[in-house]
Amino acid sequence: MGTHLFISLVYNTSLLLVLVAIYSGIKFKIPFESALPSRTRDILTGILIGLIGVALMASPWKFKPGIYFDARSVLLCVTGLFFGLIPTVLAVVIIGSFRIFVDGVGALSGLGVILTSAGLGLLWQRWRPGLKQQGKLLELYLFGLLVHLLMLACMFILPRPVAFDILRHISLPVMIIFPVGTVLLSILIIRQNVSRQMNEKLWESKKLLESVVENVPLMIFLKEAKDLRYVIFNHAGEELLGYDRKALLGKNDLDLFPPEQAAQFMAGDREVLNGETGVLDIPEEFIDTAGKGRRVLHTNKVCIRGNDGDTKYLLGISEDITERKKIESDMHESYEMERMSNAIRQNSLLPISLHEKLTINLASLLSIPWLTLEPKGSVFLVSGENMHLAVQQGLAPASLVLCAKIPFGKCLCGKAAESGEIFTSTDVGPEHETVYEGMQPHGHCCVPIIAAGTTLGVLNLYLKAGADISAKQLEFIRTVANIIALDIVHSRVEEQFAQSQKMEAIGQMAGGIAHDLNNILTAIIGYGNFLSAAIPVGDPKHADSDEIIKAGERAATLIHQLLTFSRKQVVQSSALNLDQIIPETIKMLRRMIPENIEFKTHLKSAPANVLANQGQLGQVIINLAVNARDAMPKGGILTFETAQTELDKNYASTHVGVLPGRYVMLAVSDTGNGMSPEVVAHLFEPFFTTKEQGKGTGLGLSTVYGIVKQSGGNIFVYSELGKGTTFKIYLPIVAEKAGETPVKKSSIMSYRGTETILLVEDEDAVRKFVSRLLSQNGYSVLEAATPREAIAFCEARHDITLMLTDLIMPQMDGYVLAKTVATLAPLMKVVFMSGYTDNVLTQQNLMKPGTMLLEKPLKEDTILRKVREVLNGEPQLLRSLSL
CATH class of the missing domain: 3.30.450.20 (PAS domain)
Known part of the structure; x- marks a missing residue:
C-alpha cells in the first residue's frame, strides 16, 4: 500500500501542476482577458479552479470505500493565497459540491479539508500579502506543512479508529508530497503571474506604439x-x-x-x-x-x-513641411519686398533729376530675381489726354516709336491710366492693339501711378510669356508705383517752387525799379505838361512836348504792368461776382475777337463772390482772350467757365502756394494750337513771348499772373500741342456782398483852393513839380524833404489844413509820420502818395476802399481832384488814424 500511495499522491499532484500550467497557458493567450472587469475575471478564475479541482477528485487514491485522497488541499490553499476571496469561494463551492455528490463516509472530513485549506490560504494572504510576490521558498513550505497538518487534523471528524488507521498510513506521504506540491504550485503560479504581467505590459506597449504610430x-x-x-x-x-x-x-x-x-x-x-x-x-x-x-x-x-x-x-x-516652407518663403519674400522698397525709397533722396530717379527705380525693379519679369519695361507720364514715354529699359526700337505717345484707353497702359486700375495679361499676342514685326509673346503688367487721386502716369512691366504674377507681388509693384508718384509730385513741387522763387525774385527787382521810375516819370510827365501848356499850339516845340508826354505815359503803362506782375501795384479791391463781370467783358471783347471765333459760357459760380479789383479782373479776362485769339488764327471756340469748388489738403500738397478752402474757379479754354511743355514752363515770366518781334511785349500773361496772385488766388495752365489750352484761375470765396464804389465827378475848375498844404516828398523833382502844380491852383504850399522837416512845420504852424506825403521814405514812412503829427494837428487831413505797394500799405490796411491814396506816376488832374475831395470831405481824426 505504501508504494502505491506514494505513486498515487505524486501522480495526483503532478496532474494538478499540469492542469494549472495548461490553464495558465490558455488564459494568457486570451487577448481580451485583461480587458475584462476584475469581478468577471475573479468569477471565471474561480470556476476554472473549481473544474481543475473536480478533475483532480476524479482520479483520487482510494483508502477505503467513501474515503478518497487527492491534491485538492494544495489547489485550494494556493487559490486562497494567490487569487483572493471570490475565486476561492467559487472553487470551494464547486469542489465541495462534487465531494458531496461523490458521498461516502469521508464526505464530511473531505469538506473539512476543503474549508480549512481554502480558509488558511485566505488568512495567509491577509497576514502575509507580500508572499505571493516575493515567493519565499521556506515560508511557502511552512505554509504547505501547516495546511496539511490541518488536513490530517480533519481526519478526526471520522470515527476515531478509522482516523488513526488513516493517519498511520497517509501521514508520512502527505507531509512529504503535499507541502512540496504546494511550493511547486506556488512557484508555478508566481512565474505565470510574472509572465502574464510581462505579456500584458508587452501587449500594452505594442498597443501604445501602434496608437502613437497611427495617430x-x-x-x-x-x-x-x-x-x-x-x-x-x-x-x-x-x-x-x-x-x-x-x-x-x-x-x-x-x-x-x-x-x-x-x-x-x-x-x-x-x-x-x-x-x-x-x-x-x-x-x-x-x-x-x-x-x-x-x-x-x-x-x-x-x-x-x-x-x-x-x-x-x-x-x-x-x-x-509644405506650409512651413510657404510661410518661410512668404516671410522671405516680404522681407525682400520691404528691403527693395526701402532701397527704392532711398533713391528718392538722391540729388538727381526726376528722369534719373525714374531710370534707376525702373532698373532696380527689373533686376529683382523673385519677380516673374523680363528685363524690360517703361514709365509713361500723363500729358493732357495722352501719355508720353518718359524712361524705358530694353524696349525694341519699333516699340519705342509706337509707344512714344499713347492716348488714354488704348492698350493695357492706356486703360490703366483711364481707369486707375491695374491691368495684367499673361499672353500678349498678335491681337494686341500695339504690334510690330518680330514681337515675341510676352505678358504685361500696367500699374497706374496715382497721387492725391490724380493719375500721373503708368508703370509698364513685361512678364515672361505665360507667367502669372501673385497678388502680393502686384501689391509690391503698386508700392513702387506709389514711390514713383511721390518722386513725380516732389519733382513738380520743386519745379513749381523754383519757378515761384524765380517769379518772386523778378517781381522784387521789377518793384524796386518801378519805384524809382515812377518818381522820374512823375517829373517827366508833369514838366512835359507845364511845357506843353506854355507853348502855343502849332509851334513845333508844342508837338515835341506832346511826344515827351506820350512817351512818358507809355513808360508809365509799362511800369504799371511790371508792378502788376510783381504784385506791388497800388490797387483797391472789392467783392465781385464773376458771373456778372464776364458777360460785360465779353461785350467789349466782341470788338477785339474775329467772327470766326465762337464764344461759349458756362457760368455757375453765383452767388459766391471774390475779393479783387474790377478793372484788373477785366484785364485778366481780356489778356487771356487775346492770347486765345492769337492761338486760333483759323478760328475756333473760346469758352469761359465758372464754378464753385473745394480744394482739399491733397490738392494743396501737390500745388505750391495753394491753401485748402473754397474757391471760385474761372476757366478760359481755346481749341487752338496749344503749347509744348517747354513753353508752358516759362509762360508767366516777364518779357517771355513766342510772338514775332514787335507783336508783343511778353508782359500780358505775367500781368495776369501778378493780378491773380495779388488777389490771393492761383493760376494753372493745361496745354498740349494741337489740343488747345486751358487756363484755370482759383480765387478765394469771400463773405462780402458784391457792390461798387461810385466815383464823384466834378470839373477841373472846382479843384482850385486857397488852403495851406504841407507837401512831404524826399524826391526833389517830384516835390517841386507837385508844389508848383498846387501853387498854380491857388494853394499855399509848405515843402518838406524829410519827415523831420514836416514835424517842425507842424510844431511851428497851426494853419496847415492838409498834409500830402509820400508813403515810402527813409527815416520814417508816411503812415508813422501821420500818427506822429496827430498830437500837433489833430484836425489836419492827410493824403498818401506811393508808386507801389509795400508792407506799410498792407500791414496798415491802407489799400481798402476809401483810403486817401494817390498812385504814382502822379497826374495833374488826379492830384488836384484828390486834394479837393479830401479838403471838401469830412474832417479826419489823426489820433485814431487807421484808414
Missing part, C-alpha cells in the same frame, strides 16, 4: 530590407499621399511614383541599409501626391536590425 501627425513607414516593400504605413501617410494603405502595403516606390522620383527614394534607402550612413536626414524632399499635389517633406531614414545583427527593415519618418 502621430507624421508619415511613418516600414519597408522590408530585401525588396523595399512597405509593411507598415500609418494613417498620416495615407492622408498625405492620398492612397489607401491596403493599396500601399506590399508595394515599393516603383509601383507608386514616377520612375525618376522612385529611383531617387530607393537610392537613399539603399544608402541607409548598406550602412553608409547611420541616419539619413533629407531636409527637403519633393513628392507628388494623389490628392494634395506636390508637397515638400522633411524625411529621416534609419536601418532596423534583428537580434542576429542582420538588416531587417528600413524605418522612415516624414514631416509635411
